[in-house]
Amino acid sequence: MTQPLSLLATPPSLVPELETPDLLLRGPRITDLPEAATIAADPAFYRYLGNKPQTEEDTWRRMLGQQGHWSLLGFGAWAIEEKATGRYLGTVGFFDFQRDLTPSLKGTLEAGWVLAPRVHGLGYASQAVQAALNWVEPRFPTARITCIIDPDNTASLAVARKFGFREFARTTYHSEPIVLLERPRPQA
Numbered sequence: 001m002t003q004p005l006s007l008l009a010t011p012p013s014l015v016p017e018l019e020t021p022d023l024l025l026r027g028p029r030i031t032d033l034p035e036a037a038t039i040a041a042d043p044a045f046y047r048y049l050g051n052k053p054q055t056e057e058d059t060w061r062r063m064l065g066q067q068g069h070w071s072l073l074g075f076g077a078w079a080i081e082e083k084a085t086g087r088y089l090g091t092v093g094f095f096d097f098q099r100d101l102t103p104s105l106k107g108t109l110e111a112g113w114v115l116a117p118r119v120h121g122l123g124y125a126s127q128a129v130q131a132a133l134n135w136v137e138p139r140f141p142t143a144r145i146t147c148i149i150d151p152d153n154t155a156s157l158a159v160a161r162k163f164g165f166r167e168f169a170r171t172t173y174h175s176e177p178i179v180l181l182e183r184p185r186p187q188a
């Protein structure tokens with residue numbers, strides 16, 4: 001019997017580990033897939049992310065893309081793990097998805113965060129976003145930091161505003177309305 005590829009090697013992580021009082025931000029692991037796929041199939045999770053469930057295949061491809069950002073660009077997403085339980089909760093990080101969007105976000109650090117609905121309201125998104133910003137800003141001091149959020153996602157918009165993101169445009173993405181925000185950088 002052939003061993004699954006996941007058992008043949010443990011690749012070195014390209015992703016720096018970060019800690020908050022309640023969370024460990026780390027690279028994605030193959031063992032995150034079952035929990036990530038379960039979360040991605042929850043209507044409370046995907047309602048502001050295209051409003052359709054994601055399959056395990058979709059989730060796996062997303063995880064591979066997150067790891068690829070680190071390899072190709074030197075930044076990407078962290079898996080969010082709850083320290084108290086060791087459970088996977090979601091992701092936070094920065095991307096350049098080359099989205100077909102006007103105005104364009106290409107070449108910006110597009111911030112993003114998604115967490116399991118069962119931990120919404122616990123302050124975990126704020127902890128994760130703060131840790132990610134603390135890591136990225138000194139490493140990319142002149143990069144523009146942006147994000148896109150569904151206009152009905154009031155919780156995520158509140159997190160963005162808490163960290164200084166301000167709306168600069170509204171447009172559509174995949175035929176759905178979207179808010180574009182940016183985080184002003186201090187002037188040198």
